Amino acid sequence: MLFGVTLFIFSITAFFSPVQRAALYVRDVKQLADLEQIIQHFGLDRPIVMQYGTWLGQVLTGNLGYSKIAGMPVWNAIWHFLPATMEIVIFAVPLIILIGVFLGSKAAANKDKPVDHATRLMAIAGWSLPSFWLGLLLIMVFYGYFGGFLPPGRLSLQMDIVVNSAAFIRYTHINTIDAILNLNGSVLLDALRHLILPVITISVINVAFIMRLMRSSMLESLGKGYILTARAKGLPERTVVNKHARRNALIPVLTVSGYLFAGLASGAVITETIFYYKGIGFWAWQSAVNLDISAILGFAMFTAVLFVLVNLVVDVLYTRVDPRVRLGGTVQ
Amino acid sequence: MSDWKLTARQLVRNPLSLLGIIIITLYIAIAVFAPLIAPTPEGHQDPYMIPRESYGATPQPPSQEHKLGTTEGQYDIFYGVIWGARSAFRVALVVIVITLVIGILLGSLAGYFGGTIDEVIMRITDIFLAFPWLILAMAIVSAIGPSLKSVMIALCAVWWPSYARLIRGDILQVREEDYVEAARGLGASSRRVIMRHVLPNAIYPALIMASLDIGAVVLSAAALSFLGLGASEGYADWGQMTQFARNWMIGPAGDPFKYWYAVLTPGIFILFFVLGWNLLGDAFRDVFDPRLARR
Numbered sequence: 001m002l003f004g005v006t007l008f009i010f011s012i013t014a015f016f017s018p019v020q021r022a023a024l025y026v027r028d029v030k031q032l033a034d035l036e037q038i039i040q041h042f043g044l045d046r047p048i049v050m051q052y053g054t055w056l057g058q059v060l061t062g063n064l065g066y067s068k069i070a071g072m073p074v075w076n077a078i079w080h081f082l083p084a085t086m087e088i089v090i091f092a093v094p095l096i097i098l099i100g101v102f103l104g105s106k107a108a109a110n111k112d113k114p115v116d117h118a119t120r121l122m123a124i125a126g127w128s129l130p131s132f133w134l135g136l137l138l139i140m141v142f143y144g145y146f147g148g149f150l151p152p153g154r155l156s157l158q159m160d161i162v163v164n165s166a167a168f169i170r171y172t173h174i175n176t177i178d179a180i181l182n183l184n185g186s187v188l189l190d191a192l193r194h195l196i197l198p199v200i201t202i203s204v205i206n207v208a209f210i211m212r213l214m215r216s217s218m219l220e221s222l223g224k225g226y227i228l229t230a231r232a233k234g235l236p237e238r239t240v241v242n243k244h245a246r247r248n249a250l251i252p253v254l255t256v257s258g259y260l261f262a263g264l265a266s267g268a269v270i271t272e273t274i275f276y277y278k279g280i281g282f283w284a285w286q287s288a289v290n291l292d293i294s295a296i297l298g299f300a301m302f303t304a305v306l307f308v309l310v311n312l313v314v315d316v317l318y319t320r321v322d323p324r325v326r327l328g329g330t331v332q
Numbered sequence: 333m334s335d336w337k338l339t340a341r342q343l344v345r346n347p348l349s350l351l352g353i354i355i356i357t358l359y360i361a362i363a364v365f366a367p368l369i370a371p372t373p374e375g376h377q378d379p380y381m382i383p384r385e386s387y388g389a390t391p392q393p394p395s396q397e398h399k400l401g402t403t404e405g406q407y408d409i410f411y412g413v414i415w416g417a418r419s420a421f422r423v424a425l426v427v428i429v430i431t432l433v434i435g436i437l438l439g440s441l442a443g444y445f446g447g448t449i450d451e452v453i454m455r456i457t458d459i460f461l462a463f464p465w466l467i468l469a470m471a472i473v474s475a476i477g478p479s480l481k482s483v484m485i486a487l488c489a490v491w492w493p494s495y496a497r498l499i500r501g502d503i504l505q506v507r508e509e510d511y512v513e514a515a516r517g518l519g520a521s522s523r524r525v526i527m528r529h530v531l532p533n534a535i536y537p538a539l540i541m542a543s544l545d546i547g548a549v550v551l552s553a554a555a556l557s558f559l560g561l562g563a564s565e566g567y568a569d570w571g572q573m574t575q576f577a578r579n580w581m582i583g584p585a586g587d588p589f590k591y592w593y594a595v596l597t598p599g600i601f602i603l604f605f606v607l608g609w610n611l612l613g614d615a616f617r618d619v620f621d622p623r624l625a626r627r
């Protein structure tokens with residue numbers, strides 16, 4: 001699987017002629033005369049299979065090429081920009097799952113009642129909303145209209161200086177966590193204020209997605225025999241819904257949290273671009289616009305590998321959560 | 333055919349899907365009659381390029397001459413959103429038709445023959461699905477060079493695996509039907525069995541899914557254009573027009589919403605376009621999923 005991913009990424013580079021790829025190494029106009037030599041030096045005219053072999057060897061040792069935009073090797077750039085994105089993710093994921101699960105089970109428990117119709121409309125509107133446009137509107141209203149509050153970026157200028165001073169120890173490079181560890185309230189507040197709008201922007205579509213999934217999963221679970229049994233025993237409806245139905249309905253939600261992760265990687269590009277939030281998505285966007293090919297391909301490969309690994313973890317978790325899987329039974 | 337009538341009746345009776353149908357019809361009308369609604373000025377070469385009279389940066393508010401104002405670069409917003417409906421349908425139809433053809437081809441090969449062919453094709457779809465769609469699309473667009481054509485190519489690359497899988501799944505079911513067995517027993521060739529007996533009975537869910545994906549395709553294309561990876565500057569494209577508004581989100585002090593027309597208009601056109609398809613799609617899903625309908 002991972003092998004296939006690398007092969008595919010490499011085949012994208014095959015779109016380019018050797019001359020084009022050699023040009024990526026050129027930093028000075030005078031060097032243009034030496035293009036032939038560069039092609040020779042890096043073996044860009046060798047058979048494609050051999051080039052793939054060399055390239056794969058480099059990738060496996062963590063050499064993904066050099067990102068001109070970031071001014072550092074792609075591998076370092078990924079680790080440099082990742083904490084900012086993780087900062088959005090650690091706030092967005094719990095929010096998305098909590099709201100999505102809550103609204104989804106409410107809708108299912110009240111099927112065809114006003115609550116259900118309202119959440120359905122919310123979900124449809126949510127995933128019809130262009131998230132880039134939503135971001136613009138949020139800035140327009142909250143930054144423009146309410147004046148001076150929540151400016152784009154990760155931190156305000158003064159706080160940026162505080163964070164980069166010697167007294168402030170950067171444990172994780174995730175501003176909010178670092179602020180808590182350094183017991184610095186003003187940095188924490190500032191970082192949170194910068195986070196609110198990006199987190200809202202990135203959450204809207206994904207909440208809609210989890211909500212609909214939870215609703216159908218809940219409906220399925222509410223129709224099962226054990227629900228009938230629980231009701232027949234005279235248990236209060238609340239207990240039946242919250243305990244018997246919801247627990248079982250959560251399993252598919254867990255499965256898609258892997259996809260949610262991938263969804264966030266995509267969403268982060270748009271969100272970070274709008275809010276000038278310098279995370280990995282912002283870097284990917286700049287690389288793509290400025291044709292920093294090794295950066296964008298390296299990043300694509302990184303996300304794909306991450307996604308495969310996350311799915312693997314989800315599969316393992318699945319067996320922990322659902323005894324039917326662990327004991328080799330079949331899930332219906 | 334009475335099935336289809338029943339479905340149609342269910343869709344029209346549901347207020348949400350009826351609203352969806354109305355919105356979609358409206359957009360189709362806008363796209364078809366674009367030359368009448370927003371006539372191309374005399375002597376203007378390509379009607380898909382938004383005409384402009386000057387090159388000033390600052391958007392201008394709605395006026396007699398520019399019904400919805402102008403956006404950055406003095407592009408006429410009214411002309412842009414009307415012709416943008418045409419480009420939206422153009423992108424969506426191209427992408428949907430190409431991905432469907434690829435999906436049907438590979439999906440039916442995988443589903444009908446099974447074994448190694450199935451394994452190989454499914455692993456390939458796995459690889460494509462391992463990438464977050466936007467990042468794969470960005471990588472492809474920046475590799476071929478940003479243009480509307482590369483956006484379509486990138487979206488095709490992102491979209492085909494899900495159709496291939498859907499069709500494979502449906503074919504796996506149909507393959508086991510008695511009439512397929514009978515056709516094979518009578519000595520029909522694989523090609524004939526697939527084309528005459530399996531595909532016609534397996535293809536409808538995919539066709540419906542695909543046609544309802546038009547909204548999603550347009551939304552994705554708009555996102556790419558917004559990121560500056562789409563059509564060339566000045567092309568009538570909603571995503572690009574939203575991008576033009578990026579520098580004008582906030583008006584001068586005391587008048588924060590000064591440039592609202594540049595920010596709101598293109599986004600509203602995208603929103604309602606996608607909303608129309610999603611409203612219809614949601615209703616379709618209920619009609620076609622009897623497990624949920626019965627309860």
